[in-house]
Amino acid sequence: MTINDVAAATGVSRATVSLVLRDEPRVSDETRRRVHEAMERLGYVYDRRAANMRTQRSMTVGLVVTDVRNPYFAELAMALEVVLHDLGYALLQGYSHDDREREARLLEVMVENRVDGVVLLPSKDTTAADLHQRVVLPRMPHVLLARPVVNHESDYVGVDNVKAGRLLGEHFAAEGYGRVAFLGGPRSTARSDRLRGVRAGLARHGVKLDAKLSIVTSAERGGGIAAVQALLEAGPLPEAIAAYSDNVALGIFAGLRAAGIDPGRDVAVGGFDDIPEASLTHPSLTSVATFPDRVGNEASRLLLERIATPDIDPRRVILPPALSVRGSSTTLRRSQAA
Amino acid sequence: MTINDVAAATGVSRATVSLVLRDEPRVSDETRRRVHEAMERLGYVYDRRAANMRTQRSMTVGLVVTDVRNPYFAELAMALEVVLHDLGYALLQGYSHDDREREARLLEVMVENRVDGVVLLPSKDTTAADLHQRVVLPRMPHVLLARPVVNHESDYVGVDNVKAGRLLGEHFAAEGYGRVAFLGGPRSTARSDRLRGVRAGLARHGVKLDAKLSIVTSAERGGGIAAVQALLEAGPLPEAIAAYSDNVALGIFAGLRAAGIDPGRDVAVGGFDDIPEASLTHPSLTSVATFPDRVGNEASRLLLERIATPDIDPRRVILPPALSVRGSSTTLRRSQAA
């Protein structure tokens, strides 16, 4: 069932059917009506692939994220999808599971399918060389999300992670915590920026963060549990814990409880991202918001502009974070009140 | 940069290049080597769309779910993606936001892109007529997930929701709760099945569930908060709450706390799905597991079989649920111990 059939049934050429399909004005109303009637009667369905093939576009965008079970990435993926779908784009999506090689295969599939552009949340160890081969050489318009890749020049949307860390560090110091740990998360620019920020924030109040109290894990909840175990084996409980992310912080909550320690009472906890759960846990979780919906909106805007004009200089959009103080980081206040 | 260029550079026909691309054995090693060398040198990238166009397949599958911020659906989407990606399929994905019309547009895009098949988690009010128009008439192979649609004949994978409800109802009754509410979730077969099951489970121990204590809301966390508010306005606190899902149960936890009520102590709570958070909350959440990974695996299996042999009879795979008892539903035991 193709435009050939519709053309034959209507007694016009298939060029005319094509014009009707795309609502070109230069077809007479009568012809238009008869073509529509035939399409309806024959159950014709537009073949967008064939059209794309001819026009050399695809009206499809690729989205690669690591893991959508992480609420922050879920929010991000949905924000992007809403914008792109409403503009008529379809979304080819894949999950890298934070694995470089899986990510490479996903990008390959997207390039082979000639998506118009790709939005990528890089895996923890994606290199500039990886991206060079997978997206730069094929001249694929792309935007990186949340995690910058060193030495890779491209559009990027993320949050000011150093500032985010500083907000949490200053808050901890202002609350009076003297011994602070930074737990969880894979080695990455995002992690080292947040850690550096926490250090700087604490330092402003004369507090130091012991290097031994930084523990690297996966970005998953289990990473938080593992980090707590390592922390407790290494020495006494700190007064406050900065978690790599809220997702990790939820694992830290569970890990602490498993060890008989009450988060928010025996030790303060703060995270990053301000996922919806942060305000629903008990105690509610102090967190630095990193606005996935804004990141998603900015990313789709940058990508569409990049697709329209491929040769403009790479742009970096760095969004400001915001601290939300909640019950998990006010242990001292509470004990002083008691 | 096409197979024409590669053919010209190598001095063979483009048919030969095509054979090399698909690793057909009837090309000499020497020719194969020279073709590969030219592809490398020219930076040739396979155009899968053109190939698909010719072979009349797409090696792409559509996935429509309502909302991946719901951890159950996130798990489901990722389970499906792993299987399909490893088999060489790309995944065209969209989020319906539990909205019928958005779902219809997504399905339309997928059919127009000639995906080989579609996996659909229907919106709460999708009708058989909707599906007839969007997937049956275009003869699109498809599998429904988690929520059956009445009067629609197709492959389906889900969990035995009546049994799931019964497991929770029996557990509540066995724990000694006499006044039980069913909170949250949109009107749907899944909801009424779970409610019916809870009723049946309670009835086995002579406990009745008051119809006024069933409150319909959205499937989101906010739905749980809203349900608690409605519940408290309507009358005294019940002894136990069956939540439509764990996602809703997390909202119920927050709603109760906002009203100064301690979940798991002042009132028992149980949910469905057994999402990872269930064991990480405080108190940990009693839940009936509905195994998104298994649902995802079964769905991809059914879809691939349907694509291979479109005319087999529709099949229904109903997976058995399993109860996980945790801290949120043992309030009486605790108070008796005290």
Place this chain on the structure above:
DNA sequence: CTGAAAGCGCTTACAG
């Protein structure tokens, strides 16, 4: 083992 030709379902100048 390799090549010439037809075709997948569209769109796009161009001519009338």
Place this chain on the structure above:
DNA sequence: CTGAAAGCGCTTACAG
């Protein structure tokens, strides 16, 4: 306002 022809980048019998 409408049609004939070429072409998007592949694959697939078929012939040699």
